Amino acid sequence: MNAILARKYGSPAVLTLEEVTQPTPEGNQLLIKVHAAATNPSNWHRMEGKIPMLRQAYGDPEPNDPAMGGDCSRTVVAVGPNVTRFAVGDAVFGAAKGAFAEYAIAAEKNLVHKPEAVSFIDAAAIPTGGLTALQGLRDHAHITSGQRILIIGASGGVGIYAVQIAKSYDAHVTAVCSTRNIDMVQRLGADKVIDYTEQDWDGAGPYDLILDMVGDRPFEVYVRNLTREGCMVSVGALGMDTTAFMTKMGSYKASEKEAKVFSYIAQFNTDDLMTLAQLLDSGAVRSVIDRTFPLEETAAAMAMQGSKRISGKVVVTMGIEL
Numbered sequence: 515m516n517a518i519l520a521r522k523y524g525s526p527a528v529l530t531l532e533e534v535t536q537p538t539p540e541g542n543q544l545l546i547k548v549h550a551a552a553t554n555p556s557n558w559h560r561m562e563g564k565i566p567m568l569r570q571a572y573g574d575p576e577p578n579d580p581a582m583g584g585d586c587s588r589t590v591v592a593v594g595p596n597v598t599r600f601a602v603g604d605a606v607f608g609a610a611k612g613a614f615a616e617y618a619i620a621a622e623k624n625l626v627h628k629p630e631a632v633s634f635i636d637a638a639a640i641p642t643g644g645l646t647a648l649q650g651l652r653d654h655a656h657i658t659s660g661q662r663i664l665i666i667g668a669s670g671g672v673g674i675y676a677v678q679i680a681k682s683y684d685a686h687v688t689a690v691c692s693t694r695n696i697d698m699v700q701r702l703g704a705d706k707v708i709d710y711t712e713q714d715w716d717g718a719g720p721y722d723l724i725l726d727m728v729g730d731r732p733f734e735v736y737v738r739n740l741t742r743e744g745c746m747v748s749v750g751a752l753g754m755d756t757t758a759f760m761t762k763m764g765s766y767k768a769s770e771k772e773a774k775v776f777s778y779i780a781q782f783n784t785d786d787l788m789t790l791a792q793l794l795d796s797g798a799v800r801s802v803i804d805r806t807f808p809l810e811e812t813a814a815a816m817a818m819q820g821s822k823r824i825s826g827k828v829v830v831t832m833g834i835e836l
């Protein structure tokens with residue numbers, strides 16, 4: 515089978531399309547035929563290998579495992595002996611190791627059934643961004659109905675789902691994005707949009723909750739835009755170097771007495787994937803696809819991911835069209 519591999523760290527030029535042996539599922543694993551696989555910042559960081567903590571985990575000086583990709587949708591073609599929730603032929607979505615490939619191995623806990631009315635491309639787009647938005651708003655910010663929420667970086671892979679999930683809680687959403695994405699975030703339900711190329715969000719609040727994907731301001735700026743009971747959840751670093759952001763976050767957490775700022779790493783789990791499946795199925799949440807690429811053009815898809823300019827999601831497809 516064909517698979518995209520990264521045998522060394524670097525730019526998208528390190529990605530190669532290679533013929534590899536089709537894996538066999540064991541225990542709680544499934545073998546799936548991949549139809550669509552989304553790019554994510556985490557794939558970019560794995561490919562580049564520039565963040566010291568991640569590089570330690572992935573292997574140094576070269577990656578231990580050359581497989582690339584995670585979020586995807588597909589059909590089950592074989593199941594390990596301990597799999598209980600799926601059968602051959604089921605349409606599923608979630609995460610699989612090495613999803614930029616014709617076939618991939620997935621753990622049962624990282625998959626759920628794809629709602630019939632949802633396309634493979636839309637389902638492949640959601641896992642990481644949707645879980646991050648859901649867990650940030652629900653578990654870390656404890657979102658409630660009627661809250662005033664500021665979502666900074668609303669047009670990206672986390673932001674598009676955050677806007678819709680916040681609206682599903684009946685929150686009042688102010689979305690921060692650039693001019694070209696205003697219509698898109700309004701269509702997703704944002705009540706108010708701040709075009710960051712024209713206006714600063716600092717001073718436009720206060721907000722009960724700020725969900726921030728950009729990370730480029732001192733934490734004091736976020737805190738002064740919060741209500742007395744408000745909190746800020748720091749998700750990512752679109753606006754600065756990720757390693758520098760991690761250092762900044764660590765020093766703030768160490769010095770902060772008042773619990774106003776939270777950060778987290780989103781976790782895959784079956785229950786939350788099921789929640790995303792329900793949100794997709796009910797129409798409360800949908801994916802926004804900026805562009806699709808065939809498997810052999812995964813390097814171009816990853817270059818787009820690295821640009822930090824994607825409106826919604828980029829998806830690599832295997833024989834299906836948008």
Ligand SMILES: NC(=O)c1ccc[n+]([C@@H]2O[C@H](COP(=O)([O-])OP(=O)(O)OC[C@H]3O[C@@H](n4cnc5c(N)ncnc54)[C@H](OP(=O)(O)O)[C@@H]3O)[C@@H](O)[C@H]2O)c1
Binds near residue numbers: 643750819
């Ligand atoms: N904590 C976690 O578990 C977790 C999970 C997933 C992702 N993350 C992190 O969260 C961040 C967002 O991820 P993502 O998947 O949403 O990224 P993404 O899809 O690459 O985000 C791209 C979007 O961000 C917008 N953008 C870029 N710079 C901006 C700025 N200064 N202000 C407002 N919008 C800006 C871009 O539009 P314009 O260029 O038009 O503005 C584009 O639409 C990343 O740093 C990622 O590593 C963290």
